[in-house]
Amino acid sequence: AQSVTQLDSQVPVFEEAPVELRCNYSSSVSVYLFWYVQYPNQGLQLLLKYLSGSTLVKGINGFEAEFNKSQTSFHLRKPSVHISDTAEYFCAVTRANTNAGKSTFGDGTTLTVKP
């Protein structure tokens, strides 16, 4: 079994400030890790993914995330946010190296960027 915990349900931040959205996971097997973004009344879009290799992964819209195996974390960061980054963000894990394709999602973090 696997689980995902997003440590902050809401993160308010001012425009052009840095932001970190925290995600911890638990799994007894290797996993792939994903961050998705959801704008109001829309589906989820992939921001970035960690599969293997380099622990720092870069995604769209200037976001990046760092995989930390010892701390079982996959925190999402952006050095300078824009108003348009206001959205809900989901961390997800999928069991690696298998076609059993179910994903487990965190409860989401609402990022609000203020002018």
Next chain:
Amino acid sequence: DGGITQSPKYLFRKEGQNVTLSCEQNLNHDAMYWYRQDPGQGLRLIYYSQIVNDFQKGDIAEGYSVSREKKESFPLTVTSAQKNPTAFYLCASRTLQRGLWNQPQHFGDGTRLSIL
């Protein structure tokens, strides 16, 4: 462009009525999923299917039914047994081809269901 189409975008259900949400994909994906999204609760898996004519219950299947008669289509019926159906419903799909198991799920734009 390939993608997932959910319809309708908004749906209203009367007491005792069954309603069906449509999900169609042209990505040639093997697996399809239905999620329910409530505020502050993330995504909860209702049903999923990895092959035509086969599907499995997710975490909250009670009050819902699905079918998978074609690879492209995975409709969800919200039955009258689902006493609290008001939510945002998301359909997703994913390839299960060997060598592509690390690919993410693709999502539709959702259907918002409300009670009249």
